[in-house]
Each structure stands twice: as structure tokens, then as C-alpha cells.
Amino acid sequence: MTLTTEDGVKLWAERTGEGDPVILCHGGPGLWDTFDDVARLLADRGAAVHRWDQRGCGRSERRGPYSVARSVADLDAVRKHFGLETVTLLGHSWGARLALHYALAHPARVTRLVYVSGTGIGPDSGWYPEFVGNLRAAIGDRLPRWEELKALERRTEAEEREMCVLQWSADFAGPDRERAQRLAERMATPWYGVNHECNAEINAETRTMSEHQLHAACGGLRMPVVIVDGEQDIRPRDAVDSLAQALPDVSRVTLAGAGHMPWAESPAEFAAAVAPR
Template sequence: MTLTAEDGVTLWTERTGEGAPVILCHGGPGLWDTLDDVARLLADRGAAVHRWDQRGCGRSERRGPYSVARSVADLDAVRRHFGLDAVTLLGHSWGARLALHYTLAHPERVTRLVYVSGTGIGPDSGWHPEFVGNLRAAIGERLPRWEELRSLERRTEAEEREMCVLQWSADFAGPDRERALRRAERMATPWFGVNRVCNAEINAETATMSEHQLHAACGGLRMPVVIVDGEQDIRPRDAVDSLEQSLPVVTRVTLTGAGHMPWVESPEAFAAAAAPR
């Protein structure tokens, strides 16, 4: 199923399940929806789950402009397309940031925000160096190959996919790196290609946002927010502390033995935290 945003860009969407409406916001920026398992978990617990590929990504039309405001407007187009008055928003990684921005812009349209594996409202410089060290350690013996691919001025689609699989393998917890690679391969199948322009433009914009202003804005939210962390996420979880402290109605759930995709290692605990109330 597709919808057309008000500026004519076509967005891929899908709906599964019956019950309380939930819209999922995938990570990136520049990636596509890989939240099949999340959709299944929530649909099994009485949710109507609405998914979409953000503009320029995956099965959606590869055309900008790319910005936080444009992403918020596209998310609202998804809500309107399905005829939803108010929804639970679940965002993962960058999608958690997008869901937060949408909630700040349209609080009357969000009944509950589930903020999964996000990186908070502070500058990336506060957490990124530690993340890079953790990433390199988690890639392990395949680090030289990842560095080789990363250093290429131009990569084929096969090389781009290989590099992403190696990098994404670090997002899964546990010592079994072969299993982590298999899980990353599953994420990359089917492969739609990373939109590097989208990634660069949105990341550049979020890097200039004021933590102080976001902190103050979050203080005005009155709907419940659930922050879900994987204990072994390679992104430092203390980066989310200032967001948690700014929210008036917040619950934080840390899942033991889980990484950046906590529904993979702790599906039941994740579903208990994220499912509609």
C-alpha cells in the first residue's frame, strides 16, 4: 500500500493486526522499516500496527527534501491516511527521535510514546566517541574488513551491504558473533540501499538543535512515555538520562542481555513494555 504526501512524494505503508492503533518509526536516517518482529509482537497483543518507509528510503520514493520537519509532516500524513485521530507512537533509534519530535509538534495526536534505543536530546558529541569504541570492539575480528570497506571512496551495492551487515552485527548482544552476523544479514534482506544524502542532511540538522530548548519542550508533555533500553546497546545509555529527567510522565525499562534491537534478545519483556495499554 502507498500514500502520497502533500508534496507528491509516494510513501510505502502497511497495516497489520486489529486493536489499538500504533505507528512504528524505523531507524536511520536513510534506512527502511526492518521492524517486522516488532509489528508481529504488538499485533499478537491487540494492536493495529501501521508501518512506513520514510521518504527516500526503502520502498518509498527516493526524493527529498530531507529534514526533521518534513519527516514529521510525512508521519502525520501516515496518520491521516489510516484515519487515526490519536495513536501510540513507537520509534526505534533515529525513529525514536522522530517520534519525539512529532509528539512535541502534535501532542494531542499521541496517546503514548514508546522511545526505543534512542540517543537522547543532547549533542551527538557527548556519546559518539564511546559508541565508536564500542562498535569497533563488537565487530571484533572482522574489523579490518569493515575498515577497508568504509575507506573506499566508492562502494558497489554489494560492498555497501557487506559493510552495513558487519556494522549492524555490533547491535546485537551476546558473545556469539556468528549469530549476530546472521541476524544482521536478516535485517539486510531484502536490501533496499542506504540513502546517504538523507542520512547526512538530517544528522547535520539534529546536531545543531538546542538541548536546553528540547529539555524545556519535553517538560510540557503530559502523555505517558516509556523509554526502552537494551542493557548491552553499544550506544551509551546515559545519553538518554537528560531526556528521562525532562519528562513529567515517564517509565524507563532496561532489558538485561539485550542490545540495540532489544525485541530480538528479549521479545517477551520488550512486548510487555511496548504493547498498548
């Protein structure tokens, strides 16, 4: 189904399951919802799961403007569309940051925040260089092809997809890189194309945000927050420490043998950590 925001942009959204309402916020920025497995896990455990593609992404209309505030407003449009007074928010990667900003803007509407594989509230410079090194190591013997594709001034859609699959394969843990490649291929199917404009504009904005101000704001949140990390995520998990320290009601679950998509590699443990209470 589609819904229309107050500025006229059409967003794709759907609901599955019955029970306590959960809205899922996918990563990116500029990507799309790949939460099929998460939706099934939560619906099987008594949740009404609400999924959506963010503005300009996936099945939603490819039109800006793109900003954190606009993303928060779009998330609230999803909540209103489904008639939800209060919700649990589950955000993954950039979506974890979006869910956190929504909770800061509308704390009375969030009963629980599930922060999965986020990168904290500190500057990118604190974690990004280590991430790049880990990424290159995890791509392994396919690194030359990834570098070749990344260096192209213009890529075809097929080349863009190939580059993303190679990069996303690094987000899965363990020595079996063929399995990681298959899981990344699944993420890229169907392929909707990365919105690089959305990615660039939102990332540029988040880089200007003050860690001190965010730390102070997070100290005022009263809903329970669970932070879920994959032990083998190539993004350093200590980047999330300052966020965990700022939150007054927080628990943290680290899943062994899991990377950036922990539900793919530790599904039972992930479900136990994030399922409705």
C-alpha cells in the same frame, strides 16, 4: 500500499492487526522498516500496527527534501491516510527521535510514546566517541574488513551491504558473533540501499538543535512515555538521561541481555514493556 504526501512524494505503508493503533518509526536516517518481528508481537497483543518507509528510504520514493520537519509532516500524512485521530508512536533509534519531535509538534494526537534505543536530546559529542569504540570492539575480528570497506571512496551495492551487515552485527548483544552476523543479515534482507543524502542532511540538522530548548519543550509533554533500553546497546545509555529527566510522565525499562534491537534478543520482555495498555 502507497500514500502520497502533500508535496507529491509516494510513501510505502501497511497495516496489520486489529485494536489500538500504533505507528512504528524505523531508524536511520536513510534506512527502512525492519519491524516484522515487532509488528507481530504487537498485533498478537491487540494492536493495529502501521508501518512505513520514510521519505527516500526503502520502498518509498527516493526524493527529498530531507529534514526533521518534513519527516514529522510525512508521519502525520501516514496518520491521516489511515484515518487515525490519535495513536501510540513507537520509534527506534533515529525513529525514536522522530517520534519525540512529532509528539512535541502534535501532542494532542499522541496517546503514548515508546522511545526505543534512542540517543537522547544532548549533543552527539556526549556519546558518539564511546559508541565508536564500542562499535569497533563489537565487530571484533572482522574489523579490518569493515575498515577496508568504509575507506573506499566508492562502494558497489554488494560492498555497501557487506559493510552495513558487519556494522549492524555490533548492534546485537552477547558473545555469539556468528548469531549476531545472522541477525544483521536478516535486517539487510531484502536490501534497499542506504540513502546517505537523507542521513547526512537530517543528522546535520539534529546536531544544531539546542538541548536546553528540547529539554524545556519535553517538560510540556503530558502523554505517558516509556523509554526502552537494551542493557548492552553499544550506544551509551546515559545519553538518554537528560531526556528522561525532562519528561513529566516517564518510565524506563532496561532489558538485560539485549542490544540496540531489544526485540530480537528479549522478545517477551520487550513485548511486555511496549504492548498497548
